[in-house]
Amino acid sequence: KFEGVVDLVRGKAIYYDKSTKGAEFKVTDIPADMQALFEEKHHELLEAVAEEDEALLEKYLGGEALTEDEINSCIRKATISRSIVPVLCGSAFRNMGVQPLLDAVVDYLPSPVDIPPMTGHVPGHEDEIIECRCDDKEPLAGLVFKLFSDPFIGHLSFFRIYSGVIETGMSALNANTGKKERIGRILKMHANKREDIKWAGAGDIVALVGLKNASTGDTLCDDKRPVILESLNIPEPVIEVAIEPKTKADRDALSAALGKLAKEDPSFRVKGDEETNQTLIAGMGELHLEIIVDRLTREFNVNANVGKPQVAYRETISKPSKSDMKHAKQSGGRGQYGHCVIEVEPNPGKGYEFINSITGGVIPKEYIPAIDKGIQDAMKSGVLAGFPAVDLKVNLVFGSYHEVDSSEQAFYVAGSMAIKDAMNKAAPVLLEPIMDVEVVTPEEYLGDVMGDLNGRRGRVQSMEARAGGAQSVRAQVPLASMFGYATDLRSRTQGRATFTMQFDHYERVPAALAEEIQKARS
Template identity: 40%
Template sequence: MPNVPEISLLRNVALIAHGGGGKTTLAESLLFNGEAIARRGDVDKGTTVMSTEPEEVERRVTIVPHIGHCVWRDRWFNLIDTPGYSDFLESTRGVLDVVGGAVMLFSSEVGIKSENERLWAMVEESMVPVIGFINKLDRPRADFIRTLGTIEARLNITTLPLTIPIGVGEHFGGIVDLIPMTAWSARDGVFFQIDLPESARADAEYYRTQLIEKIVEGDDELLERYLSEGREPSLDELHKGLREAVITRRLLVVYCGSGAANIGVRSLANGIAEYFPSPIDKATVKPLVGVDPDHPERAVSRTPSPTDPFSAVAFKTVMDPFSGKLTVIRVFSGVIENEQPFYNGTRAHKEKGGRLFRLQGREMIPIQKLGVGEIGAIAKLEGVHTGDTLCAIDHPIRYERVNFQEPTHTFAVETDSKTEDKVAAGLEKLVEEDPTLRLRRDPATHELILSGMGQTHLRVVLDRLKRKYGGIATLKTARPPFRETITKKVRVQGRLKKQTGGRGQFADCWLEMEPLPRDGGYAFENRIFGGVIPRQFVPSVEKGIIEAMEQGIVGGYPVVDVKVALVDGSHHSVDSSDFAFKTAGSMGFKKGLAEAGSVLLEPVMTMEVTVPDDVLGDVIGDLNSRRGKVLGVTPKGGGGQVIAAEAPMVEVLDYGNVLNGLTSGRGLYTMRLSAYAIAPSHITRVILEQEKKSEA
């Protein structure tokens, strides 16, 4: 592999698509054509360069981003194969922040899927230029024309085919490259030029005319010359217009073919080389601006130059129990040398540096330096996490972090005592590796809670936990953190009197209990006068009350939002003690719970649900059926509606699966605990019955 060329010849490219769109196979053909690999592997056999995780080979899906590189027409391609299955799609968001362009694949069999729409929203947000590739034209149900139309309708973008197929399905024989009007095919993965079939000539001339007209529309001089003189743009003018259309995202340039057959991949590679921006061009579209870590109000900028101070972003973390931690970075400015110390601008501490590598799938190639625009890895940076900014020690900067969507599926992790430590330690490592995972210990239920983007996502996490760290665990539905409270004011007595022949136990206290507003917590008031209860025993009464609050009488849940006043009582000079008054306080509080109308409080979630227009009514109806309350609906820029709502947690524990079903995978949501509310009596009965069954 030759040395990395100058920055103007670098192309950092993400391959994005829905699950099964053919990204990994396309990457294999690009690497093969660029002579980076000697033969093309097979996804089904797990022999591709980008299939590095056993869980990926088993499921035949990409789980985490993978990096490879090759050279094509003197351009250096850094290719990043990204996840496309919905549960892992969010990790692609971090990749889009570091690339210059993205190739979005569309299956000619199924057209647009919900994952394509989510990815399109991500590239819009990241301002990433996109080239389309209609794949799998050799499949039985392939349809090029239908797929083009679906892309325009669903993504609201004008498409511009640069290649068209020669036949489809079992009749697919190659592609026509419209600019030079040449035809290409492949046999056994090796492409070659063929004569343009007469059967494809009329379509080729039609689409070439469409191509020229859409290009001249963006240039007044070309348009006038074309309309008045009938002169077509020159080859250089066409390439210049197409490059402008791609970088400004005015049009979606589309190629077509079959990644598996290596048909059309050569033309796509030419498009990547010709039309995608270099790191220098990308900085003109999205400038390199951050803040001073010590003075966040002060903006700091960089230029994509080797003479500028070093800055980079860590966009992937790999944890290995044997070789340690590997941090994958994209250099935005300057150069970093092997073992060179640097500053973590996100976490405000120095790092001693580490060995540098270039990645080709699982292969790690040692290198001496990484320059501006390059993608590589640094070994054993313990203090660096995904999303962190790395920079020169004497020129600190912090770039804005990527905002990943909050996890949508939450489960409790169940394990046996023998592997509990391995499970907890291993999950912490996996969370560090995956920015879409969350791990916490619920203080109320004492359960270990794991949150991710879907059940498949979490099951893969447990598979990796077992393989990498020896931790064995299963998922179960997390217990909602119910609470209890009282509904009316009462006055009760707590009295302990025991006489066993020797010294006895005596304590007598009167308590007034009343409810507090929601989130009022707990309040204690001492109203004892005249020493009827000695001062030293008052803290013991309160301690007994606090311990009794840990378990209410409705379902055994903690009691909240209650005020207790110690108002009267009596003591014995010999038999009274701290223990006696603590017990009396507990007895009085429990008696008060029985008389004060104890009720169950259920957690209520604030939700934000983003859905397509055509299913808005269905989603609102479903929320209403779950005792939800719709607070408002607002249009979303680019299409769709955002529903603000509240719903009891017990009704939306599995909402991710429900929303996927209602929206065919096109809906997104976030939710957080916002308040507690009294559960209706019939709901309380159902909850308690379910809890008994769960305990049994």
């Protein structure tokens, strides 16, 4: 029954032609039965925005009608100052309301010169701030904010220019890597077509072809004014699934497609499981990986079988320990000899730390990195259930070597043996990802929703009333309990509740559950 929308600014009704899927529409007078509602809402709109301009406020309070241009200028000022948020309605399914939305983007949202200049910092000196004013005459500074693999053109880097000008054939400094990039082609992107342009200036968003080493979040700038703009904080993936090609023909195509997708999306990872010889893909949630698999089929024509989602558990230790490990082998000819003593302690939230406390040359300096490498590689599969070990501080305190038989390989093996031994002595524990979940639900389903979150080992953090009789519930819930939650929430609330979820932190798994996980992995 949805036919169109009423524009509160213009005072007109817009009717959409369903047969053309919203492409054609007609503008008419407001229906008589909606006139009273229009008057009420139009009055609310004017009250909300007239305060932005004193002259227009006086005109409005004096009983004079404001013109369409005057109303739009007030809405624009209020939007840019973020004192109001314009809301438009429509139906994405039938493309109804798209045209007023695009007009509102042009009319109300700020251009780059309407907002404060972008700031960055000198590479290696975060306290030295540089202002990048939106001006073609300024030195170049811009951000690669998205990578995309186009089947016809190849590798595209979407680039927003904050200051300066970019031209085809010029070189720019990648401030994050310290290497220069040559600009091949510059494309102006439209929805379903693109055009080649020779240059682009401050405030433009373009796609660059031919960048070899740029990643998402890198800054391209003038080498005479190096600057690093806002960097992206990419969280570690919390969910994994095994993926394999359906046919031999798909094998190479799958590998190439996954490589392209991983380059595009820094929160998506691909890795191999040495024990099961499977390829694992990891991401930020079920939906994230579902979309990746859908893109494999749709964009890359690769068919793949996907396993059930697995939680990315981690392992750590709960008390200090010490290990004295010697790797000595003699099998005729030159042998292998590596000996190290390490002390290990928990390092909560700080990751892996290696301290070299060797004195007096009991282990030659050239073998120390091999011990560190052996420890780090061994930590990739922990001692409880083979999950990566995290948050360990390792102190290398003693060891010995052999003039002939010692080698980097021998000390690498000694280091890996020592960390496994130390972890076994240090009361190892499993950690699981805890998600920050927000559910917005009508009040009548609040009890049901909270009971369900508690049943999923969730801890409710806060509740807040929203407009229209809705309640917002924030909770911290283990990811392992959240599989299939979208379907469950819809059925509990007749499809009226919504939720968002993002990774928050890792936390110790309850003992009973940890045993189950270890049994399942053994």
